[in-house]
Structures are given as structure tokens and as C-alpha cells.
Amino acid sequence: MLKVNALSFSYKDETILKNISFHADKGAHISIIGESGCGKSTLLKLLYGILQPNEGTIFWGDNQILGPDYNLVPGEKYMKYLSQDFDLMPFISVEENISQFLSVFYPEELKKRTLELLNMIEMLPFAKTKVKYLSGGQQQRVALARVLAQKPEILLLDEPFSHIDNSRKNNLRRNLFSYLKTEEITCIVASHDTNDILSFADEIIVLKDQHIIAHDTPENLYNFPKNKYVASLFGDVNVIPIAALKPYATIEKSILVYPSELSASDKNGLKIKVTKSFFKGSHYLIEGLLNDSEIILFNSSRALKFNEVVYLNIALETINKRLKE
Numbered sequence: 001m002l003k004v005n006a007l008s009f010s011y012k013d014e015t016i017l018k019n020i021s022f023h024a025d026k027g028a029h030i031s032i033i034g035e036s037g038c039g040k041s042t043l044l045k046l047l048y049g050i051l052q053p054n055e056g057t058i059f060w061g062d063n064q065i066l067g068p069d070y071n072l073v074p075g076e077k078y079m080k081y082l083s084q085d086f087d088l089m090p091f092i093s094v095e096e097n098i099s100q101f102l103s104v105f106y107p108e109e110l111k112k113r114t115l116e117l118l119n120m121i122e123m124l125p126f127a128k129t130k131v132k133y134l135s136g137g138q139q140q141r142v143a144l145a146r147v148l149a150q151k152p153e154i155l156l157l158d159e160p161f162s163h164i165d166n167s168r169k170n171n172l173r174r175n176l177f178s179y180l181k182t183e184e185i186t187c188i189v190a191s192h193d194t195n196d197i198l199s200f201a202d203e204i205i206v207l208k209d210q211h212i213i214a215h216d217t218p219e220n221l222y223n224f225p226k227n228k229y230v231a232s233l234f235g236d237v238n239v240i241p242i243a244a245l246k247p248y249a250t251i252e253k254s255i256l257v258y259p260s261e262l263s264a265s266d267k268n269g270l271k272i273k274v275t276k277s278f279f280k281g282s283h284y285l286i287e288g289l290l291n292d293s294e295i296i297l298f299n300s301s302r303a304l305k306f307n308e309v310v311y312l313n314i315a316l317e318t319i320n321k322r323l324k325e
């Protein structure tokens, strides 16, 4: 089990992380999210032992992970880290990069393992290609296979799909995360992309202003976001006053509502004047104004005309759910 206890870190005078504590069971998948610059990569570097914490401890089972003040060469055998620079050998082939740290004394095993990983990253046709001739996305896939080759017990991934195009990304995500589950490899993933997270993470940690401000399952964080910052990490969100929804309401509270939770009708509901329609493939995202001033975003199956008036409704279940927070 990974145990992170009361970790704090500063770059010179600037405190980046304060009192960070969490643990991850064997085989668990934990995602670290938060706005750019909140310290996601810094946290991964601390976990790997590249940076020295000011305070706190990190343990993998009984082994303490020490920072550079105590351990000059970072990296333990049981842990692999894939940073945003891929750390590949450009002048050797894809398969050589993947198998570089595997034992040559077991050639059959080396071959089998390399083939398995080449298949997982869908790069078999490029096995003999020198890495320097690959695109950024292809290199990122090879880097993933390379860190997996030695079967680490824990894997730290920093934006692992950032260079990979959408058509490949979905397959690769499914392949990689189901492989990690089967092999019971613990993974800690820093990511911007909610698609990397929602379907695959067991738990999500949200960082803001040096602290963990939320730590929960994807379902709970999405359904019961504790504030707009958390909800916004999953996409657009509206803040709607209860009084605007129910004129007879006596509470002055507002609730967070995702665009997909609003449905438009020709009468009864929040009166909105449409300003823009954005085509999103499966639907249109509509931007409109409430009381001629407040921007509201909602989904619609068709594009709506500028200045068209619609009435928005929210299911009572959603209102009650969000009022709980």
C-alpha cells in the first residue's frame, strides 16, 4: 500500500503543497486533478523521490521513499514514473526501447513481454522503427510500454495521453487501465482530461491552493461537487439560484447544475434568451441569458435561434441532490 503522510513542499519561498495525506491500496487507480499549476506534477515527483519534501513521509509497504537528500539516484525497482518528457532512447528501435531493461538471460520471456506490450500500445508495425522517426503521440505510447516492461508494483503517470489523438486515446486508455487492474499495478495519474478519469479511476484527489480539497469516487465528486471549482473540472457548470427556479422558495442558496441536467421546453421554467449554439456532435451546447444578464449553458438536441426564448427545467431529484452539499 502507498501511504503518503502530511507531505509539504516548497520551491524556494513558494509553498506548492501542504499537509498532503492519502493512501492507495494495491491495484488501486487514483487520479490527481486540479487547475494548471496546482502541483499535480510536483506531487508525482515527490512520490518518485525526485524532489525532497519539507515535511512528511511516503511509504510503499514497509519501504520509505526518500528524496534526493538521502537517495541520490531516484527511483525504486517497484516504482516507475512516466513524466511529461518521455525519456526514450531516440537512436534505437521501438522494441529495443521497450525491452531495454528486461533480462537478456530469459530471451523467450523478453520476446513475449515486448510483444504483449507492443500489442497493447498498438505499435506492432513500428517494432523495428527507430524512435526518433516517430510522432509525439507514438513516442508517448512507447514510453508507456517502456515503463510497464519491468512490471512495476506502482506506476506514476503524468498526463499519459496528452500527445495521443482521440481515435487512439480511447482504445489505449481501455487497454492500459484494464491491464493495470489485471496485473494489480497501483497507479497514480495526474491528468487534465476528465475522460482519463471518470470511467477508470477508483478515487479522485482534487488539489487547490496547496491542499487536497476533495477526495472521493468519481461518481460522488461528479454528483455532489462541493463547490464550483470541483464541478468545473468535469466541464461546464451553471450556478443557479434556487429562488430563480422556485419563486416561492425561501432559501437563498444556489445550486450547481451541469448543462446536461437542464432540459428546454416552450413554457414553464427558467426563462432564457438564446445567444449562441455550439455544435458538439451528439448535441448542441446552447448559451443563453437569464434575466438578460446571467449566462446559462444547457444542452439541446437541435440548434436554437439567436434571441429565441426557451424555458429550462431541472429534475427535482437533481435539485435535492445538489442541495445536500
Ligand SMILES: Nc1ncnc2c1ncn2[C@@H]1O[C@H](COP(=O)(O)OP(=O)(O)OP(=O)(O)O)[C@@H](O)[C@H]1O
Pocket (backbone or CB within 6 Å): 011, 016, 034, 035, 036, 037, 038, 039, 040, 041, 042, 043, 190, 192
Ligand atoms: N522547478 C521549479 N521551480 C520553481 N517553481 C516551479 C518549478 N516547477 C514547477 N514550479 C511551480 O510549481 C507550481 C506547481 O507546478 P506543477 O507543474 O506541479 O503543476 P501542475 O498542476 O502539474 O500543472 P500543469 O497541469 O500545468 O502541468 C507552479 O506554480 C509552477 O510554476
